[in-house]
Structures are given as structure tokens and as C-alpha cells.
Amino acid sequence: MDTSGADTSTGAPEGWVNPLRDPRDRRLPRIAGPSGLVIFGVTGDLSKKKLIPAIYDLANRGLLPPGFSLIGFGRRRWAHEEFAAFAREQARERCRTPFREDVWEQLAAGLRFVTGTFDDDEGFDRLADQLVALEAERGTAGNYAFYLSIPPDDFPTVCRHLDRTGCTRGPEGSWRRVVIEKPFGHDLASARELNAVVGAVFPEDSVFRIDHYLGKETVQNILALRFANQLFEPVWNANHVDHVQITMAEDIGLGGRAGYYDGIGAARDVIQNHLIQLMALVAMEEPTDFSAAALRAEKTKVLESTSLALPISETAARGQYAGGWQGSEQVVGLKDEEGYDPSSTTETYAAITLEVHNRRWAGVPFYLRTGKRLGRRVTEIAVVFRRAPHLPFDATMTQELGQNALVIRVQPDEGVTLRFGSKVPGTAMEVRDVNMDFAYGEAFTESSPEAYERLILDVLLGEPSLFPVSREVELSWQLLDPVLRDWESEGQPEQYQAGTWGPRGADEILARSGRAWRRP
CATH class of the missing domain: 3.30.360.10 (Dihydrodipicolinate Reductase; domain 2)
Incomplete structure (x- = not known):
């Protein structure tokens, strides 16, 4: 089977590339590969109003893989089903696209919740175990993004725990990325300090600084x-x-x-x-x-x-x-x-x-x-x-x-x-x-699309064009x-x-x- 992209059945000139088969054609929607997203601060306003609805809308548009997994990390003692009920309420109330039960059921199958606080060693140990389990259960291929929807003062603690538990390092061929919400510090000195903290754990090309505009x-x-x-x-x-x-x-x-x-x-x-x-x-x-x-x-x-x-x-x-x-x-x-x-x-x-x-x-x-x-x-x-x-x-x-x-x-x-x-x-x-x-x-x-739809998808695709370095x-x-x-x-x-x-x-x-x- 010819996979070169040239059309050999229509008499087209040699070297002509069919845009419908050309992976470089940016008019075609790009679908995220096997992956999961961990949200710290999952019960906060940003998560409720923007992140969870955007994730549902991406799923509804067919832009997330079938085995996509969403892991919430927070202090509430929720079972996975309770987190799914919470997420369903946010998605149904604020989604941009029509709410469809079949789409939600497929998305909900990959929802998990990990109880813990930012200074809790055991919570991050449980998170590391959950990521490994989802790799086998949902086929995430070890690809995870960590969304820090939390105050910048908590970044060092969370990054240190992610590094200690091995969450920043996946199996060979996989990727781990971190998403940072503004503010990026409160002045130049604090911004440099913040960049150094995150950069000690994640390489620069794995750091996605969200500016939703x-x-x-x-x-x-x-x-x-x-x-x-x-x-x-x-x-x-x-x-x-x-x-x-x-x-x-x-x-x-x-x-x-x-x-x-x-x-x-x-x-x-x-x-x-x-x-x-x-x-x-x-x-x-x-x-x-x-x-x-x-x-x-x-x-x-x-x-x-x-x-x-x-x-x-x-x-x-x-x-x-x-x-x-x-x-x-x-x-x-x-x-x-x-x-x-x-x-x-x-x-x-x-x-x-x-x-x-x-x-x-x-x-x-x-x-x-x-x-x-x-x-x-x-x-x-x-x-x-x-x-x-x-x-x-x-x-x-x-x-x-x-x-x-x-x-x-x-x-x-x-x-x-x-x-x-x-x-x-x-x-x-x-x-x-x-x-x-x-x-x-x-x-x-x-x-x-909502800005967060585009940005979350770009994180999962590893497309950093819209993220400041x-x-x-x-x-x-x-x-x-x-x-x-x-x-x-x-x-x-x-x-x-x-x-x-x-x-x-x-x-x-x-x-x-x-x-x-x-x-x-």
C-alpha cells in the first residue's frame, strides 16, 4: 500500500500531494494520542468553569483518544464515582457543545480521584500508583500532563513531590508535561525563581505556561x-x-x-x-x-x-x-x-x-x-x-x-x-x-472553540506555539x-x-x- 501521500489513482502529476492525506495539512483537526491529564486544584473555580467543560467539549468534538483519562487531586475524600458526578455537573452546566450522554459515559470511564494535600507524601504516592494503573487499564502509554491550577507558592512543593515519586518520568518513549497558570511570579526576581523551580524538574520544552488570551x-x-x-x-x-x-x-x-x-x-x-x-x-x-x-x-x-x-x-x-x-x-x-x-x-x-x-x-x-x-x-x-x-x-x-x-x-x-x-x-x-x-x-x-479547548489540546499534542517561554x-x-x-x-x-x-x-x-x- 502506498503511503507516500502522492495520488497514484487519479492521473495526478508526479510529486502532487493529496491534502486530505498530507499530515502537514493544518486545516485538518489533530486528535490527541493516548494520554491523561492530572489537575491539581480540581475543585477550584478555574477547573469548574473552564477546564472540565473544555475537556468535555474536546471529547464531544472527537479530539480526545478513547482511553483519555482525567485525574483529579484534592483533599476531599471522594470515590471515583463521586468525582465523576461532580465533573458531570460542571460539564453539563457550562459546556459549549450539546451535552450527550454517550460522550459523557465514555469520558467518565477514565475519571479518577486521588485524595491528598500538597504536603502529603502518601497522597502523591497514591497518584504515582494511579498513573501506572491507568497505563494498563486505559492505554495512556504513560503520557501525562500535570495542570497546576494552584497558587504559585505551592509550585515548589508539588514539583518536588512529583519528582520524588517518579511522576515526572514515564516509560521510554512517553512524555510528561506541566501546565502553569498565571501569575508567573509577582516581579522579575520571583519569576526567575519560579522558572528555576519548575525547570529543575521539567525541561523547558515540557513547560506550558497558560495565557488563555x-x-x-x-x-x-x-x-x-x-x-x-x-x-x-x-x-x-x-x-x-x-x-x-x-x-x-x-x-x-x-x-x-x-x-x-x-x-x-x-x-x-x-x-x-x-x-x-x-x-x-x-x-x-x-x-x-x-x-x-x-x-x-x-x-x-x-x-x-x-x-x-x-x-x-x-x-x-x-x-x-x-x-x-x-x-x-x-x-x-x-x-x-x-x-x-x-x-x-x-x-x-x-x-x-x-x-x-x-x-x-x-x-x-x-x-x-x-x-x-x-x-x-x-x-x-x-x-x-x-x-x-x-x-x-x-x-x-x-x-x-x-x-x-x-x-x-x-x-x-x-x-x-x-x-x-x-x-x-x-x-x-x-x-x-x-x-x-x-x-x-x-x-x-x-x-x-473556547480558548481552554485549544490550549488543553495543544498541551496533549505537544504543540507549544501559543505558550510563552x-x-x-x-x-x-x-x-x-x-x-x-x-x-x-x-x-x-x-x-x-x-x-x-x-x-x-x-x-x-x-x-x-x-x-x-x-x-x-
């Missing part, structure tokens, strides 16, 4: 938008781009997360990982291909060329939300949230300015902002172009015309908007802004650390009213150069 279809579409279309790349530079704004706004407050959030803040929680990664994708050069090595090389290169715009007092801002109206609801301010220290200086709004020192982006500021209790929930990237000289027009013809902009909407209404000037109908020559809009929900019949993490902290140190010496953050778009100091960052934040 990188798993979103619209984020991956940045690469397609830039490099598959001749329309945009020629103007994607300082000759045509005035500035770039990257926004992640939330309309909710801290609620019950006040204790967790205090001491972390908006900059550590969002800018260090999500927004700097988005900035790298927007600013990076074209990779030689879409392999993990090529993508990471270009992201690292652009981050190494990036610095904070100075002085920090004029290019960065922070704030805390005060009480006000969020839509039709009156909400309390941060200092009145239950469990929050009124004297805390932790920010709920952060904005910084970055500069990329290369030929493509010289002189183009990148403005990054995030906050809670803002005007609406939205994440977007706005590439704002330079103004046209308007030579044939007088001022009255273009007084309502703004700057051209390409806006990539990451959430919630995923898509792309192109803003440009168009003549207003009538006898007079008047130009006004109009939008050309592409929406994922209208253009494609299939709904986009340690060098990227450290470069991000190098950019943010000076801002955090500056803010620590400044006392209380500026107050801003809930339902608005942040503190006045953030508006002044752009106003100094005659610019203004977008109001999505």
Missing part, C-alpha cells in the same frame, strides 16, 4: 490578518501608523475576590501577561513559518527591542474605582468591597506606554490599559493611522473626520472593524467616519517592574467613578501628545 480565535487571527493579506502589511509601520491602543476593560468589580486581588493589582494581573503578549503579536516581524520556535523567536525579538516610555509619571497611570452607576445599577467603590483593606494601594486600573526601538515602529507609542468597573466589558486592539494631509479639502469638509483605524475585537463581539472616511450623501463635499465590519458570528457558521515572561516583568516600583512610592492611587473609563491621569497620558483614548 492566546488561545482565543481572534488573537490567533492577528497573524492571519497581518501575514495572509497584502492589504495591511505594507502600512503596518511607523510611516503610516500613528499609535496603537490595546484595551482590556471589565465592567465588574472585585466582588468576592477582594482578598485575592489585594497586593496583585491590574498591572500584574493583566498587563504583564495578556496585554504585553497581544502587543508582541501586533509588533513582531513576520516569522519564517508558524512553528513554535519561529513564533517565539519573533515575539522575543520584539520584546527585547521594547522599553517603557519615560518619564513614568507622564506615561503611566493607575487608579481605584469609587462608587457610582454601572448601567442602571448603583455599585460601591473598592474601599467598600467586602474583605478589602481601605488603606490598600493596589490599583484596579493601570495604563502604561511602551516604545519599540526598531525601524518598523520607531516613534510609534503603544498604549496598554486595563481596569475594572469601566464603561463596558471589551478587549480590543486599535491600530490608529496617521491623519491624511487633506490637501483638496478645507476644514469644514473634514471637521467630523477622525483618524483611520483598524480595530481587532477580541471579546465579547469578536471581529474586525475598519474605520475610514466617506462622503456624506448630498450636494456638499462633507466627509465623515464610517465603519466596515467583520463579525465572526456572522461570517462563520461554527462557533469559536521563560524568556518572554522575564522580558515582560523587566518592562513592568520599574512602573510597579514607582507606584509603590506614590501612596494612594487616583480615584475614578465606576462606569467611566478610568482616572483623569490616564487621559492626560495621551492628551500631552494631542491624542485620546478610544471609547469602545
